[in-house]
Amino acid sequence: MTTVYISSLYEHHNCEIAYNPLITNTKPPNLNMQVQDQTQCSFEVTSDSILDSIYESVSDGTSSRPPSSLTAPRIPRLPVAVMEKPDYEKYYVPIFVPIGPYHFGEPKLQFVEKRKPAIAMKLFSNNKEAIKKLFEKLGEPEMVKELKSFYEESSTTEYCDKVFTKMMLLNGCFILYVINFFCGGLVEDYSELNSNEIDLVRRDLYLLENQIPFKVLKEVLRFWRIDLLEYIKRFIDLSSFVIRKRPKRKWLDNLTEIFSTNEGIGDEDEDDEEPSHLLGALHGKHSRIVKAPRRTSGPFGFKGHNFRNVNELVDVGIGFKPIKDTLSMAHIEYVKGWWGFSATVKLPPIAVSKLTRPMLLNMIAYECYCSIDDIPWVSCYVQLLATLIDHPEDVKVLRKAWVLDNYLASDQEVVKLFDEIGSDLARGSSLYLEAMYNIQRHYESRRNTLLSQLKNEYFKSPWAFFALIGALIVLFLAGVQTYFTVWNPKSTCDDLCMFLKMNHHL
Structure with missing residues (x-):
């Protein structure tokens, strides 16, 4: 049997795969039928039997609580509530290439x-012996059992072990080829x-x-003796929607950094x-905690913020x-x-493109159903941006x-993206509690409010600014004139003029 599955890999010039209905995904159960069965009440059901079913659920340890992230499959299917959303097919289902068993065999992906x-x-340079060894390694019973444990059992x-092993081998080679x-x-x-x-594949x-x-992927890379994590890190950096961009720097920024004692910016705490x-690798890169800034004041009693946007x-x-x-x-x-009088909020810079939304939604789903963090x-970061971004301005x-690069059609598209994603998220700004507390204090300051009113009134229009400067100059000159009119001291010239006036009848 092993020879049959390996030979199918070699015949890559004529590799038509017939669609087999026996190895396609099973559809989710019909919830309407389940609800109907549960709502139908027989006359033979007694109160005692209902109560016994409740008591037995406690005694045998059964519970409706979802499994923890330690016992749940590390690559789960999304809950039915997500599958029933209108955008499930658009943002959670592959449109070009199936990876793994959940969407394997779908006709549209053949x-x-x-x-x-x-x-x-091509990845193995037509080395049939290497393909055979890899297939045998991935097909070991313990290996197959471990790999299957990543997915939901159903x-x-x-799939028999041979079909599942072939699926893993081909998908691993495909990912490394990309x-x-x-x-x-x-x-x-x-x-x-x-x-x-390529863009469809990356999505x-x-x-x-x-x-x-x-x-x-690790077993496939053993052929080249390349460190998997280092190899993947480069691809994650290229795929990330958070960007490592250095803006054009002014000489004052350089001077400020030289004398800065702030410990908030530092290298990432690398974890192997x-x-x-x-x-999971993409999510880990984006949620990695860098050195935290030194706490200067506690946000005790902070009840929230009332600013609306940037x-x-x-x-x-x-x-x-x-x-x-x-x-x-x-x-x-x-x-x-x-x-x-001023302050700066530093944020991770983000690039918004057509790939951003499905990647964000699936990373959020990973946090909900897989991550042990x-x-x-x-x-929380997406919700923070949804709070700050309320208008194209x-x-x-x-x-x-x-802080943001926009590769969408317009700035309005960015507003719509974060508004729609953020509306489904629970409030999480408390995770940035100290920063939000300091921002709110600055926002509520009476002094800053007066400066804001002055700025909005006179500094947004050049003509209003020049009018303000002219008015200040007129007021200054009028004050000087008044001073010399009221408190003008006598001088020697005044005495001379008075003498000439009296003696020469001027």
């Missing part, structure tokens, strides 16, 4: 599925995928239901812990800057300016500050 054997052979029981397209180092032949298809590789265990899959903060002297050299969303910073940093301010 176009790329047929090319996977050819891609695997999704893998329909990564090699961006990072290089393995092969130079990319003829199986064109540049237009599909970061869907929660479209993952394979990292262990598969292996993630479960590619989406422009309201700009009006009271709060500016925005990007945090440099980090991909983490777990860190924002509030920096007070000179004399307390108690703090949903990505969800807010997007414009963040673009000018290098």
Whole structure:
């Protein structure tokens, strides 16, 4: 049997895969039928039997509580509540390439599925012996059992071990072929995928239901003796929507950094812990905690904020800057300016493109159903941006500050994106409690409010500014004239004029 499955990989020039209805995904159960069965009440049901069913649920340990992240599959299917959303197919389901068992065998995805054997052979330079060893390694009973444990049991029981092993091998080779397209180092032949298809592939590789265990990628890379984590890190950096952009710097910024004692900006706390899959690696990179700023004042009694958007903060002297050299969303910073009249909020810079929404939604789903981290940093950062961005003018301010790059059609599209994603999230600004507390204090300051009113009244229009300067000059000259009129001291010239007037009848 092993020879049959391996030979199918070699025949990559004629690799038509027949659609087999026996190895397709099972559809979710019909919830309407379940509800109907539960609502129908028989006359034979007694109160005692109902109560006994409640008592037995306690005695046998059964519970309706969902399993913890330690016992749940590390690559789960999304709940039915998410599947019933109108945008489920658009943002959670692969549209180009299936990875793993959940969407394997779907007819609309067979176009790329047929090319996977050819891609695997090109990745191994037609080395049949290497393919055979890899297949045997991934097909070991303990290995198959471990890999299947990453998925929900009902999704893998329909595949025999040989079919499942072939699926893992082809998907692992395909993912590394795509990564090699961006990072290089393995092969130079990319003829199986064109540049237009790559964007679709990148989108599909970061869907929660479209993952394979990292262990598969590690076994495939053993052929090249390349460190998997280092190789993947380069691809994650290229795929990230948080960007490492250094804006044009002024000489004052350089001088400020030289004398700055702030410890808030630092290198990422690198952690070599292996993630479960590619989406987990992307999430770990974005939620990695950098060195926290030193706490200066406690936000005790802080009840929330009442500012609405970026422009309201700009009006009271709060500016925005990007945090440099980090991909983490777990860190924002509030920096007070000179004399307390101004302040700066530093945020991780983000690039918004057509790939941003599905990646954000699937990272948020990963936080909800997979991550063992108690703090949903990505969800909180998205909600923070949804709070700050209320109008296209807010997007414009963040673009000018290098905090946001917009690759969508308009700034209004960015507003719509964060508004729609943020509306489904629970309030999480408390995770940035100290920064939000300091921003609110600055926003409520009476002094800053007066300066804001002066700025809005006279500094937004050049003509109003010149009129203000002219009025101040007139007031100054009028004051000088009044002073010399009232308190003008006598001089020797005045005495001389009086003498000449009296003696010469001037």
